[in-house]
Amino acid sequence: MKKKIIELKNITKNFNDETVLDNINLYVNENEFVTLLGPSGCGKTTTLRIIGGFETPTEGNLFFDGKIINDIPPYKRQINTVFQKYALFPHLNVFENIAFGLKIKKLKKSEITYKVNKILKLVGLENFCNRDINSLSGGQQQRIAIARALVNEPKVLLLDEPLGALDLKLRKEMQIELKNMQKRIGITFVYVTHDQEEALTMSDTVAILNEGVIQQIGTPVDIYNEPKNAFVANFIGESNIIDGIMLDDYKVMFCNKVFTCVDKGFSKDENIDVVIRPEDLVITDENKGLLKGVIKSVIFKGVHYEMLVNAEDFEFMVHSTLKFPLGSNVGLTLTPEDIHIMKKSNN
Amino acid sequence: MKKKIIELKNITKNFNDETVLDNINLYVNENEFVTLLGPSGCGKTTTLRIIGGFETPTEGNLFFDGKIINDIPPYKRQINTVFQKYALFPHLNVFENIAFGLKIKKLKKSEITYKVNKILKLVGLENFCNRDINSLSGGQQQRIAIARALVNEPKVLLLDEPLGALDLKLRKEMQIELKNMQKRIGITFVYVTHDQEEALTMSDTVAILNEGVIQQIGTPVDIYNEPKNAFVANFIGESNIIDGIMLDDYKVMFCNKVFTCVDKGFSKDENIDVVIRPEDLVITDENKGLLKGVIKSVIFKGVHYEMLVNAEDFEFMVHSTLKFPLGSNVGLTLTPEDIHIMKKSNN
Amino acid sequence: MKNKAKLLTYPYIVWMGLFIILPVLLVFLYSITFNEINNIKTISFTINNYKMFFTPVYIQVTLRSIYLAALSTIICLALGYPIAMIIANSKMTSKSILLLLFILPMWMNMLLRTYAWMTILGNNGLINTLLANLGLPTLNLLYNNGAVILGMVYNFIPFMVLPIYTTLSKMDNSLIEVSEDLGANKVQTFIKVIFPLSLPGVISGIIMVFMPAVSSFVIPKLLGGGKDALIGTLIEKLFSLGDWNFGSAVSIVMMFIILLSMAVMNRFDVDKEGGAGLW
Amino acid sequence: MVKRYISKFYMILMFIFLYAPIAVLAVYSFNSSKSRGAWGGFTLKWYVELFNDRDIKSALYYTILVALLSALISTIIGTISAIGIHNMKHKQKALILNINYLPILNPDIVTGIALMILYLSLNLKLGFLTMLLSHITFGIPYVILAVLPKLKQMNKHITEAALDLGATPLYALRKVLLPQIKPGIITGFLIAFTLSIDDFVISFFTTGSGVNNLSMVIYSMARRGIKPTINALSTLMLAVVLGLLLLINKRSSFDKKHVKKVGK
Amino acid sequence: KNSGDKAEIKVLNYGQYIDKTLLTEFEDKYNVKIIYDIYPAPEDMYTKVKAGGTDYDVIITGEYMIERMINEGMLAKLDYDNIPNFEFVDEKFKNQPYDSNNEYAVPYFWGTLGLLYNTKAVTEKVDSWDILWNEKYANRILMMDSQRDTMAVAFKKLGYSLNSTNEQELKEVKQLLLMQKPLVMAYVVDEALAMMIAEEADIALIWSSEAASAMGSNENLNYIIPKEGSNIWIDAMCVPATSSHKKEAELFINFMTSKESTLKNIDELWYSTVHTEAVKEVEEFLFDNPAFNPSDEDVKRTEMFRDLIDEIKVYNKLWTEVIAD
Numbered sequence A, B: 001m002k003k004k005i006i007e008l009k010n011i012t013k014n015f016n017d018e019t020v021l022d023n024i025n026l027y028v029n030e031n032e033f034v035t036l037l038g039p040s041g042c043g044k045t046t047t048l049r050i051i052g053g054f055e056t057p058t059e060g061n062l063f064f065d066g067k068i069i070n071d072i073p074p075y076k077r078q079i080n081t082v083f084q085k086y087a088l089f090p091h092l093n094v095f096e097n098i099a100f101g102l103k104i105k106k107l108k109k110s111e112i113t114y115k116v117n118k119i120l121k122l123v124g125l126e127n128f129c130n131r132d133i134n135s136l137s138g139g140q141q142q143r144i145a146i147a148r149a150l151v152n153e154p155k156v157l158l159l160d161e162p163l164g165a166l167d168l169k170l171r172k173e174m175q176i177e178l179k180n181m182q183k184r185i186g187i188t189f190v191y192v193t194h195d196q197e198e199a200l201t202m203s204d205t206v207a208i209l210n211e212g213v214i215q216q217i218g219t220p221v222d223i224y225n226e227p228k229n230a231f232v233a234n235f236i237g238e239s240n241i242i243d244g245i246m247l248d249d250y251k252v253m254f255c256n257k258v259f260t261c262v263d264k265g266f267s268k269d270e271n272i273d274v275v276i277r278p279e280d281l282v283i284t285d286e287n288k289g290l291l292k293g294v295i296k297s298v299i300f301k302g303v304h305y306e307m308l309v310n311a312e313d314f315e316f317m318v319h320s321t322l323k324f325p326l327g328s329n330v331g332l333t334l335t336p337e338d339i340h341i342m343k344k345s346n347n
Numbered sequence C: 001m002k003n004k005a006k007l008l009t010y011p012y013i014v015w016m017g018l019f020i021i022l023p024v025l026l027v028f029l030y031s032i033t034f035n036e037i038n039n040i041k042t043i044s045f046t047i048n049n050y051k052m053f054f055t056p057v058y059i060q061v062t063l064r065s066i067y068l069a070a071l072s073t074i075i076c077l078a079l080g081y082p083i084a085m086i087i088a089n090s091k092m093t094s095k096s097i098l099l100l101l102f103i104l105p106m107w108m109n110m111l112l113r114t115y116a117w118m119t120i121l122g123n124n125g126l127i128n129t130l131l132a133n134l135g136l137p138t139l140n141l142l143y144n145n146g147a148v149i150l151g152m153v154y155n156f157i158p159f160m161v162l163p164i165y166t167t168l169s170k171m172d173n174s175l176i177e178v179s180e181d182l183g184a185n186k187v188q189t190f191i192k193v194i195f196p197l198s199l200p201g202v203i204s205g206i207i208m209v210f211m212p213a214v215s216s217f218v219i220p221k222l223l224g225g226g227k228d229a230l231i232g233t234l235i236e237k238l239f240s241l242g243d244w245n246f247g248s249a250v251s252i253v254m255m256f257i258i259l260l261s262m263a264v265m266n267r268f269d270v271d272k273e274g275g276a277g278l279w
Numbered sequence D: 001m002v003k004r005y006i007s008k009f010y011m012i013l014m015f016i017f018l019y020a021p022i023a024v025l026a027v028y029s030f031n032s033s034k035s036r037g038a039w040g041g042f043t044l045k046w047y048v049e050l051f052n053d054r055d056i057k058s059a060l061y062y063t064i065l066v067a068l069l070s071a072l073i074s075t076i077i078g079t080i081s082a083i084g085i086h087n088m089k090h091k092q093k094a095l096i097l098n099i100n101y102l103p104i105l106n107p108d109i110v111t112g113i114a115l116m117i118l119y120l121s122l123n124l125k126l127g128f129l130t131m132l133l134s135h136i137t138f139g140i141p142y143v144i145l146a147v148l149p150k151l152k153q154m155n156k157h158i159t160e161a162a163l164d165l166g167a168t169p170l171y172a173l174r175k176v177l178l179p180q181i182k183p184g185i186i187t188g189f190l191i192a193f194t195l196s197i198d199d200f201v202i203s204f205f206t207t208g209s210g211v212n213n214l215s216m217v218i219y220s221m222a223r224r225g226i227k228p229t230i231n232a233l234s235t236l237m238l239a240v241v242l243g244l245l246l247l248i249n250k251r252s253s254f255d256k257k258h259v260k261k262v263g264k
Numbered sequence E: 001k002n003s004g005d006k007a008e009i010k011v012l013n014y015g016q017y018i019d020k021t022l023l024t025e026f027e028d029k030y031n032v033k034i035i036y037d038i039y040p041a042p043e044d045m046y047t048k049v050k051a052g053g054t055d056y057d058v059i060i061t062g063e064y065m066i067e068r069m070i071n072e073g074m075l076a077k078l079d080y081d082n083i084p085n086f087e088f089v090d091e092k093f094k095n096q097p098y099d100s101n102n103e104y105a106v107p108y109f110w111g112t113l114g115l116l117y118n119t120k121a122v123t124e125k126v127d128s129w130d131i132l133w134n135e136k137y138a139n140r141i142l143m144m145d146s147q148r149d150t151m152a153v154a155f156k157k158l159g160y161s162l163n164s165t166n167e168q169e170l171k172e173v174k175q176l177l178l179m180q181k182p183l184v185m186a187y188v189v190d191e192a193l194a195m196m197i198a199e200e201a202d203i204a205l206i207w208s209s210e211a212a213s214a215m216g217s218n219e220n221l222n223y224i225i226p227k228e229g230s231n232i233w234i235d236a237m238c239v240p241a242t243s244s245h246k247k248e249a250e251l252f253i254n255f256m257t258s259k260e261s262t263l264k265n266i267d268e269l270w271y272s273t274v275h276t277e278a279v280k281e282v283e284e285f286l287f288d289n290p291a292f293n294p295s296d297e298d299v300k301r302t303e304m305f306r307d308l309i310d311e312i313k314v315y316n317k318l319w320t321e322v323i324a325d
């Protein structure tokens, strides 16, 4: 059985009477990779700061290895953090920044040098040892911040958007490196990212936050394929969310048409949200489609074109590697599996 | 004819004898949206800082409206910047931060209030007027930084990874907002991003930098579809880059097989790079494919699965919405249009 | 975390209790009694000392002291701020040298320095001799408020420069860049960004100049010719003449006035600093 | 460019202002007339006399010892307290700071006499220790005032990062916080040192027999006109410090060059 | 303590008020170590000694302060058997009101309060305090920032005792001083000496001792004791009641009163001596100096300060009001 290493129980946090975290419940198993995902200002950093010991929860308890650690100071927690704004020591150079934690542990000099150099290589900054922190580019600083935390091989590592300033290429490399390291050394990761793909790729578990409330916790596939509500669906990937009515099991009506779907168990004629991923919609000849529409805009996205198709008064976002001319009349088809039905969320 | 508003001519920049920018030539037309793209530390920020007036080029000249402005101080340039690290004034609150430039222009109070509120709404922070800068989340700070520069409606706006700290949803919204604004007010944008998709979506022109040298300048479609060298191809999208030999016009050999392609004009038996996008490869039955391979890894990416297929000693990255079981034997097919041939770059 | 760091002040709080508050309480006790207070049995209380203070003569002395001290403080700020900026912007090695050169004269005894000023300013002093040799009319430089202000500025200016220098050195350069980027020229950048950011240092400087200046006595005595008593000279005189009771009352009133005006200043400040007060 | 000249010019003016009186007193250290008012010719006799004056030597010793010790201790206590004060809530902070201002605000004689009475009622024998305590007392407030602005300027996340990496608060204080507020600490030390060297009144009332500082010697001489030996002493002190500065300057610029060469 | 059985006495004196070689001489001669401290003003000395934190064996200070200390029981009676040199002290200075039976103090030096003026600038005859109110010398007059001395001038000018506590007389004094204030260049503390030598001012109220040394440096200066009378002062050596080395203290006082010591001291200080033998051997230029050796008539017109006890507060108030105005 897996061991819970960190557990947040009914954690609430107020700043000046404003509730920033509202009754958060979340646990992290040993060696697990948990990602917090949510829009800007939803409380991700605050959650990490509570785990790291830089904020005390207004209410609720924080457990580490089963013991309450609300009042344990940061330096006594076996947790290291990669801060969102790097927080590198300006008076120390690159080497000294990374060696900081090791020096505290009183490691031998040779060992420190060895470890620092190794980690510098990992983040691709071998020759930056003696560089002044302020002369580094944004991405270089971020990599130093990662290296500084990683080199300590902590039990739990909190990472607040650690790859935000890196380009796709490097980000992918670092993602793989981080993931490998996590598995190899057996570190538990609590990861904050604003990159949905990153969250889905790397995590064992994803927790979606909105306005201080946890919306859904689950595996990446669960979250993506079975979003609990429209917010999650919309947030985790681009989605078309259409008002619909569940006529019967496996029978849903939206855009004035009746479709077959794979969902059941709703009450009859219940108002629901229909979620359709842009990549699940296929553009066809006007008369072959289930819906008829007009191409309203076409944007080149590299991998695919993103097109808005106006059909039955709804603007469907469609991803396709084929480009259709603006203004042309097209049809839209989709399979029953691609229609996701979800209950209306209260707001 | 379009007017060049900014032009960099033979710009070189050294820091302590280290060349960071090497003979950069680049012009930006009025109302154009130019994006600088490149790996961490390649010199993007430095380029912007030279345009903004915060660094003087070691060599070369900078033109604005046809006049050399190497020695014009920043405050006399009609250019505003969104800095990579926000650089918000800690002694001013949100409102005052945004109003800073307007106050300097001695606008009327009512006008300032109106403009600030409008822009705050735009970045989704209407109620944050009196908030202390330090109490904002990372993404909120970034949005204030954008608002502070935008509110001045400058002729040229330099943006250094302005959306880096925002989640996908908000980023998309802001992308559209920025783009609309650029078109509506007629601002020229010089944009730095590490997000390839963002670059392709928003820009009129993309300039790819590597180690201080411009690799390619072109429209997004050009860059994506006709990368000049393997670095660009690899950087702009994920690519499979395979060593190949051009046997003849339209005939290329790689992975020990001969393929038909659409390229010509190479010398006979020239060593070239073959670039194939992961999304262009289609996984088929083992015996239906042009190449035979084994699935080595499968990662869920949300929109698609990313699979590594080992075929003829090369690991092909393949994107597909369908999941194939790990270890299964599959075939790979591709059309001649999907095979991009490029000259070997020198390094 | 924050709560823990607060504990660091506790030793000093104890120290303050012993070496600051207790003596001030003692002074207060003197201010409300007759004569000496050696014998608890004979202690008798009075508010006459305070009554005596609130006569036009002493109020005038107080106002004069505050006026001179404020003027000196403003001059120190005006002269000292540029110096602090120049030092802060100089090269690494010359920085500390300049700083030390700046404070070095203060290591010579204050009395000697003041006497030296008298030699310079006197009717037959260096300046007047120079003027006379140039055929210019001589000036009355000594024994007036001008001389007192000069003396105060001279003696206190390092205390203005040093804290301002510390806040200016290693100031976040990117904020200055942003300001210029947003169209503020050097002067506007100074007024709107650099100066506000150095405000904590300026406030420290003001306190370190104004407060000792209000209560200084050697300078007004020597350079002012003792003609227009200031509150510092008054207190010093009362204490050395043995009238501790009235002297104490004057000190207490002075403390009260200054701290009260500081509190008022603080009030104004609260809105700006989001509750952080002067600090 | 022009700006640089203006600032250089201004700096020179300022140094003339600061050093004019010092120059005067240095000149008078070579005056054979005993009086400040008259020039009686060049002499070195005051320097000779200086080395024979037992009181001045002992006063110099105590002056420097007390100044160094009190500045050091004030700086330590002041810096630590400033950190604490910085982390206090507004009301508490205001209270502590206001009390902290009292020694700055109080005329020396009030502080001096009040402290003297305090020591005596505590049964402390007046002497070196009481004088040192007094100097520490009036030094700390200045140190706090010098350190606070720097603390306010500091990025709190950086200290957090240190704690996060396992640094105890003490270690974080030493290795992260102190280096960042160092300019404030140095400034505080300099101010405390300067005040201590210059203090006369408080020292007089709180010291005991045999322990005098230079200021006391000088003030007590005032009635008969200060002997030029004191000028000679001041001139010597100035020369020594200036010499040291020059040496350090040379050393550090040499170090810089050296490092650069090695760096290549 | 560390000097083993060697006795140790603590001496407290004004600054620069002794030829320091005498200290070493005494130490060598009697094998007694001297700890020598100085104070700037008698009031400061009093405050500190009264507070009780000190343990001095010999204090040299002014007569009115000695009177106060005697009254407050702070001094020990001397054993004149141990001070045989006392016989050389001029009878003029013995049994003075501050120590009427001469039980507590041995005079050290004496002097008067008078006017020092520059004969180049003040050509008229100077013999009265009136000159200090003469508008001709506006801003060329130095008064003393010492209430009793400056008030003494006004008292004497009005023909009153300089120890008066009469309300009416005090009022008149205040009036007079306020009238004079616009003419005064400065109320100086200790700078009159240097200012007069440098000819920064024309007339100064000054102690004879300072006047003597000023006249030694600038021959244009002259000193007089005005005809209305003035103040005479005596500085004397005494032993605090708290002394634990009274014997050695008396030994020291005796040593200082010897002719040789006195001469050495005079040579250094140019103060008027109380020593009947020494006075005969001082150098001529000094002997002829009216500040060092005033005429007997002048001395007859002088009056000594008395300790005013609580009445001093009235003086304080008057004086602070004068300078605060």
Ligand SMILES: Nc1ncnc2c1ncn2[C@@H]1O[C@H](COP(=O)(O)OP(=O)(O)OP(=O)(O)O)[C@@H](O)[C@H]1O
Residues within 6 Å of the ligand: A134, A135, A136, A137, A138, A139, A140, A165, B015, B016, B020, B038, B039, B040, B041, B042, B043, B044, B045, B046, B047, B084, B194
């Ligand atoms: N002041 C400086 N001194 C020395 N080197 C510098 C300085 N500023 C930047 N550099 C170096 O110049 C290179 C380019 O820096 P720049 O900030 O332009 O990179 P960037 O393209 O913006 O990277 P990123 O995406 O990581 O922000 C980097 O290697 C950086 O370390």
Ligand SMILES: Nc1ncnc2c1ncn2[C@@H]1O[C@H](COP(=O)(O)OP(=O)(O)OP(=O)(O)O)[C@@H](O)[C@H]1O
Residues within 6 Å of the ligand: A015, A016, A020, A038, A039, A040, A041, A042, A043, A044, A045, A046, A047, A084, A194, B134, B135, B136, B137, B138, B139, B140, B165
């Ligand atoms: N010290 C503070 N005082 C008041 N409000 C605060 C404070 N710190 C954070 N907040 C508010 O709490 C909310 C959550 O902040 P948090 O930093 O946790 O967001 P986040 O999820 O990390 O966002 P981002 O992705 O933009 O970094 C924000 O609205 C923020 O403005």
Ligand SMILES: [Mg+2]
Residues within 6 Å of the ligand: A044, A045, A046, A084, A160, B137, B138, B139
């Ligand atoms: Mg955050």
Ligand SMILES: [Mg+2]
Residues within 6 Å of the ligand: A137, A138, A139, B044, B045, B046, B084, B160
């Ligand atoms: Mg950058």
